[in-house]
Amino acid sequence: MAETKYIGKTIPSKEGARHATGRGLYTDDFTLPGMLHAVILRSPHAHARILKVDPQAAREPPGVFTVVTPEEIEKKTHPFKPGRYAAGLKKAIPEYAGAIGKVRYVGEPVAALAARTRGAAEDALELISVEYEPLPAVVDTAEAMRPTAPLLFEELGSNLAWKGSLHYGDVAAAFNQADKVVREHLKIHRYSSTPLEPFACIASFDAASKKLTVWVNAQVPEVIYDALREALGLEDVRVIIPDIGGGFGQKIHLIRKYVVLISLLAIESGRPVKWTEDRSEHMMAAGHSCAQEFDVEAAVKNDGTVLGLKFKEIDDVGGSISTLTIHFTNKLNNLSNTYRTKNIFLEGCSVVTNKCPVIPNRGIGKPGMCFIWERMMDRIAQELDLSPIEVRSINLVQPEEMPYTTPSGNIYDSGDYPALLKRALEKIGYEKLKAEQRREREQGRLLGIGVVIGVEPGGRNAARDMAIFPEMKESPGSGGVNGATIKIEKNGTVTLFLGSPNCGQSHETTTAQVAADILGVDPEHISTSTPFDSDLAPWGVAAANSGNNFHLYDIGAVHGAASRLREKILTLAAHVLNAKSEELAINAGVVQATGSPLKKISFAELGKIAYGNQALMPKGFEAGLQATFYYTFPHGEPNLVPGPEGLVRAQFTFSAGAHVAVVEVDKETGKVHVLRYLIVGDNGAVINPQVVNGQIYGSAAHGISVALGEGFVYNSDGQLLTLTLTDYGKSSTMETPRIEVEHRPSPSPFTTLGQKAAGEGAAIPSPAAIASAVEDALRPLGVRVRELPLSPEAVWKLMQEAVR
Amino acid sequence: MKETIKVTVNGRTYVEDVEPRLLLSHFLRETVGLTGTHVGCVIGECGACTVILNGKLVKSCLLFAVQADGKEILTVEGLAANGTLHPIQKAFVEGYGLQCGYCTPGMILAAYYLLGKNPDPTEEDIRKGLAGNLCMCTGYMQIVEAVKEAAKQLKKA
């Protein structure tokens, strides 16, 4: 690349204009001729046997085309193949798109129907009669593990569906050498990112050609593609993904059930069928992050050095076996956080309960892992009477150790963690704040400062599962693959086909910046092909709006494809201009020979030749101006797949951020006010600062909201009490603090442009930062913060207990 | 039983027969065919469906279309004139006051209503003015900044 005119700069958003004018196109915006509307009948019970489903009355009203019952779902579809997410499952348990025989959570889909209008469909839904035999609900993991507990899956013989452990280094020795062992019990609750657009899909089946086309707001085309082929036994499946109104992991997994059900309705009715989930359905059944509990022990030296870490985790995975271990396996991604500790033991227990199944969500298990480390750092500081900054500092991986191999085999590409921490303290004015806190405490004000640090892994490598489940001989998604195609049309327009859908991360803008610099055109003149279409897109397993894959696989692919196309342009231009390709430069879509102002040719002229004039092409030149490139990470070894020691690179790039939260606790009500929130981050070489900032602001705001109260609440019968965003406690503009961001990038030596991930990073340390700040505020009362959320009532109770 | 209603949307009048239970949000999206008005919740807690009805900012999912009979509606599609973005839209695009775009139409109309009443809002005013519109992507930072910038531009104009 001659120069970077666009990479590193904020350019106007390419997606922005269509969204700001209401011209974005989301799945629910599409209408097909003859299209029917579907609704889903859901379980009102947390746990029950389905005795009988009688759809007769629902079939009668005119306008109702098709009703599918559990019996038909069982007969006409196949169960999903247990995928990677179900790793650890002791026994194959068939999972269908709808409940068969039993319901295991409130909202589990039982039946579905399609009618002429949504209103008629909802009317008819009330006519399906279902006879249930209610069973006792299991909502608490401790209760669930009792030998007498009712079983969710009789086949498993226990609600403890999986238990396993692994270790790195010599953990026993670390604990023997310790001056002290610091222990703590920690908890994180159930939450979700609640994308504003609920699930939606349209299915259209051409019975003559047996081709099924679906429009769906799924984040990962592969999940839908595979699910439809597996469940419906179809070969020819086309997945179109229009604009997505937010994903955050929520739209990766459970959405497949609904795409299958709606496709079944489309096949049965012979009509295209649309389904749009409503908010309450989303809250009860679209998936939650996992409630996690940790028993943690840290072996420490008196100076704060952490020699070893042990933790036992209990995951409340809800009423499905299809995402049994994801929150545990993800701990391998940031197992060491930013620290040098060599000896780590981790044990996981996955407990099924009568709650919504768990799903990937903004970092999956990573916020939990960061919470463990950062809570422990504060605890160690308290027990050793050191400052929490000191304890963190002494354990940080140092810049000169980069690239640094963690005990579990991750390779931290680059970074200067001490500098991030130092700059964060400097920028927030830590010493001054501490003095202010002391003064204000005397006046009775409860001010707290929380300082934490965390890594944000990027570029998923699914082979990490093989370290935990050695019986897996391979894992699809080991390393990743994704592609991109770039094309110059015959009129000179540049068109970009991305391998991934986009759910709000400005992929079109960012990739256009990269392609623009390589090809020598203005990003405005690059048109991105939307929506994602599996028939057209050059996609691979990492065509996933998840796993922080974009910066690695998509940017890598676009970079590769654009570089290839540039070569092709130069070869053709050199031939036409009778110049050497080394002498040529491209500027604003014109190829020009340096020093010869008359020797130039535009993309449009080249297009005319490449698509229509063999006589002007060099001999052996492949006509057309198009290039496709599939990217795999070229630095994947060592540890791409785990060896006997279990060393594996769970992800490939490591962004990092130091977070500082300054809070005030209302001592009367327990309400926490965030006075300042600062992030000093290293996201590698930044391609578009405003895009990266947006990702950081959004993920931080979510983590803060999670820490301060948003979350799902079930009662003891397994009824979900948080069916609306209001009850769920989502933060509005009024609860969300301003967030300050400063970049201190350490470019990755492993990536195309030095870039790292920025998708979910700030959601990883922010719950820990708030916990730390609240605990600091309540220090005069001796309060210890062990669990989230810190709702006003929860904080008030902590204060009450401390006073007692 | 259907009711005949006459509603003016973005300056164009529509006469339509509708079921009384048809929500205004669905009328706009399905009957009129303007899909920029989005739906993200059930009880009106998200604000994605926000429109301006006879000069007032309202949530179109909490109104029946029949209630809008004889009234005028401005949706996000009515803001840009002949492809030229309204200064608020421009500020959202240039300042990245949007990510997935789903809350954007409602957010922009809330900002439009706010700036119409209060051309020189403080950050607190802006946050109050947008409190009925949830965004899951942005943490509101760039949205609030975009509204500030739009206020500046509108005052200049």
Add this chain to the structure above:
Amino acid sequence: MIPASFEYYSPTTLKEALDFLSSREDVKILAGGQSLVPLMKLRLAKPRTIVDLSRIPDLNYIREQGSRIVLGSMTTYEQIETSALLQAKCPLLPQTAAVVGDVQVRNQGTIGGSLAHADPAGDMPAAILTLAAEMKAIGPNGERWIRAEDFFVGLLTSALEPDEILTEVRVPALNGAKTAYLKAAQRAAGFAVVGVAVCLRLDQNGSCNNLAIGVTGVGDKVYRAEAVEKILLGKRLDANFIEQAAREVTRGVDVIEDINGSKEYRSHLAGVYTVRAVKAAMQA
């Protein structure tokens, strides 16, 4: 998400509206719809008939009437919030309206709808009770005035008969009384977990010679904190004394419990907000 089908009437006279009420079965009155429409979308309410009051002229006004101010039942929160007359003569209503829901809800929601819905966490009922307002109900047998203390009967239940329409709300012009409404708001929607409205007068010596405290969000209906009023009335309101008195705010009340607050926490919050609201009123 789509309500069950219903018949829709939008009468242009009150008489017509009353006729629909008495001649049709299972009728619901639609005012601003900010509470009713959500219930219908969830199909928790499935009325067969809807009578929309919005086309009846002259149900939307704020007027001075002697020593009182009268509001038409279709007056919106936004109109109340911005009314110069109310700000001058009955500021508790604008203070309360300003913190209801969000901009959109305030533009569409009406005082009559809010009162008739009798939500135990509603803001407006607290102010209405504190002001000892009166509600005019018109039915087949003519009109009657219902005192605020009789109006809120229980959970989502008002004293209105099914064939009656709430047309007007009458509040006293306060001429110098001090008022405040403060609430601990739920996240996102700003519903009151606890809300306290206060109206008080201080004499020249700083003693409280007139006091009303209305509490919402705490019981199954809005109520007057009479125990607190009794303690404070006639006394100088110093901080300690207010705090002591505020402990009585839930006396005799069966405090509700939900995801926004346990009994214990709500009771505590009610005390805290009583203190805060009394102090805020004193400084108003």
